[in-house]
Amino acid sequence: MKFSEVVGQERVKDNIRSMIIQHKVPHAVLLLGSSGVGALPLAIAMAHAMVCPSPVQGEACGACPSCNRSFKYLHPDVHFAFPTTGKDVTSDNLLPVWRNLLMKKHYFTKDDWINEIAADNKQANINKEECFNIRRKLSLKCAEAEVRVMIIWLPEYLGKEGNRLLKILEEPPPDTHFILVAEQSDQILQTIMSRCQLIKVPLLTDEVLDKTLKSIYPSVTDLQLNTVIQLANGSFSEAIALMAEQEDMNAGILIDWMRKCYKGNGLEMSRWVDEIAVWTKEKQKIFIRYSLHFFRGLLVLPILGQEKSNIPKEMIATSEKLRAILTDKQLEQMTHLADENFAHLERNANPKILFLDLSIKFHQIMQNKFFNL
Ligand SMILES: [Zn+2]
Structure with a gap:
């Protein structure tokens, strides 16, 4: 070494x-x-x-x-x-x-x-x-x-x-x-x-942790980094564990969300939204960014392959399933919507309305019933 x-x-x-x-x-x-x-x-x-x-x-x-x-x-x-x-x-x-x-x-x-x-x-x-x-x-x-x-x-x-x-x-x-x-x-x-x-x-300085984590997780957002660095208290092991925890949590919720959007059961979707709505805004933003990163990875997946498309490893199985049912056009619409809603969230949109609206639109896109005029 x-x-x-x-x-x-x-x-x-x-x-x-x-x-x-x-x-x-x-x-x-x-x-x-x-x-x-x-x-x-x-x-x-x-x-x-x-x-x-x-x-x-x-x-x-x-x-x-x-x-x-x-x-x-x-x-x-x-x-x-x-x-x-x-x-x-x-x-x-x-x-x-x-x-x-x-x-x-x-x-x-x-x-x-x-x-x-x-x-x-x-x-x-x-x-x-x-x-x-x-x-x-x-x-x-x-x-x-x-x-x-x-x-x-x-x-x-x-x-x-x-x-x-x-x-x-x-x-x-x-x-x-x-x-x-x-x-x-x-x-x-x-x-x-x-x-x-x-x-x-x-203890490791925030600058060192920031630089190191960015090199390991190129898609990490500043927001996510700041949260992790604050909690890690100068420990690299702790920072890595926190990053993995966040990725796992976001992956689990995103997979669940995609399933519910695909099925389109109104009650299930609104229950999911209720859970997300009580999160802090920071956490919601991290989740949307994580989803966005995933959608972008999905878009380039057929061209770049798993490794280069930067799809988080915990999302690989889901990425294959989604790519099998969604076209580029559908994915582009979903990415665009997630991006747009991230901006709304930053401008203090009501998270309950925002996530419910997004879920319904995702369902429509997935079922080819969405027309973006
Ligand atoms: Zn030597």
Whole structure:
């Protein structure tokens, strides 16, 4: 993993890179940042840069055989220890799951991890066995690099077992570095804290989240972005989760709406409208924009195909069904109407009348009874 894959945190990256360039990486550092700000990805990028034999400006080269192993989380000199559940279960037992998750995404929360390893939400910890393992692994020589790195994710979960690591943290074997990645300093033994150089990882700024989310969700509206950024509180993981939640919710409601419009049962449509009418105006606008984005995607779908038409993945099945029954002309009319009504909503139109009117017109269009004069 490269620093360039870590969202924002430019100052922390510069700080770490200059330590690597000057060969001044302390033998134990603690990256402290709240959930989702990127402390773990930073630690991983740091470790990969440290074991790369030909780093570029303090960054893993990404091209050598060593980086090749690092980036698959198979480098023998980059070790991981993390919370596990169940008696005597250690990180080694769960390494395949850990690697898999990291190959899928670099940002995940403690809860994501616990869900991954134990559906019944057992108490997680870094146990005594793990501490023995850490000491045992580090008593061996480096496998191939000049240094080796032990990343301990969430040392908060060491509890009093942390005492077993005090000596090795104080005086690690030669060429050995610890990178601890923590979220809550008050949950870590003071004796561990005092043995590490602290690197604080701040909350992500609104600007960074804004730019990153726009690149991942090109169709996102400013309104939607602002809502998500406000709620995410500087956490990239949280922002991504909120975006996914919104997309899922909007998709579910849009699918339901399309079905009701197609059938044209007045009672069902007005019940649907009643539900939407009590939403905040912001939420209604986000929904219409989402629908508009979907209709536009539908229009270009036959020419561009699923991927390039930017149809949200949760709408793919519906898009195929609708394309099979609607002509370009019908879709153009629906898109035009949604666009027009978005503008009305912005000018404070009554949402109940607006959505009911729109539903009836959609029904007429879908049944070819709509004549736009
Ligand atoms: Zn390399």
